[in-house]
Amino acid sequence: MSRSLKKGPYINQDLLKKIKDLKPTDKTVIKTWDRACAITPEMVGFTIGVHNGRQHVPVNIVENMVGHKLGEFSFTRKFIVHGGRKAKDEAASDK
Numbered sequence: 001m002s003r004s005l006k007k008g009p010y011i012n013q014d015l016l017k018k019i020k021d022l023k024p025t026d027k028t029v030i031k032t033w034d035r036a037c038a039i040t041p042e043m044v045g046f047t048i049g050v051h052n053g054r055q056h057v058p059v060n061i062v063e064n065m066v067g068h069k070l071g072e073f074s075f076t077r078k079f080i081v082h083g084g085r086k087a088k089d090e091a092a093s094d095k
Contacts, residue, residue: 009038009067019046031056035071050074 003010012034022028024045031049044063049056050070057074065073081087 009040010036011040012037015048016040016042019043022046029056029058032070035069035074037070039065039068039070041066052076 012032015030015032015034015037018030019042022030027047029047029049031051033051035050039061041063043061044066045061047058047060048070050059050073051057052074053076059070059073
């Protein structure tokens, strides 16, 4: 469910302050645990390390991400290929 329109999007002010202190050419990764924070136009061009529960995944922010949440780009589960005879046959044919 989305946030109320009268409240506006949730943006972490500490994260925004860290971004404003950096220069656009700076390549440092800003670490954050705030996955619910919305991406704003001020964040475009920076790399933010979003925590996925185990490590910080570097996410390079581009214009198409504006309006989305940071957590959408840092997956919390790792997909392992489904097993079975078909998967074994495909793996054998690739080699």
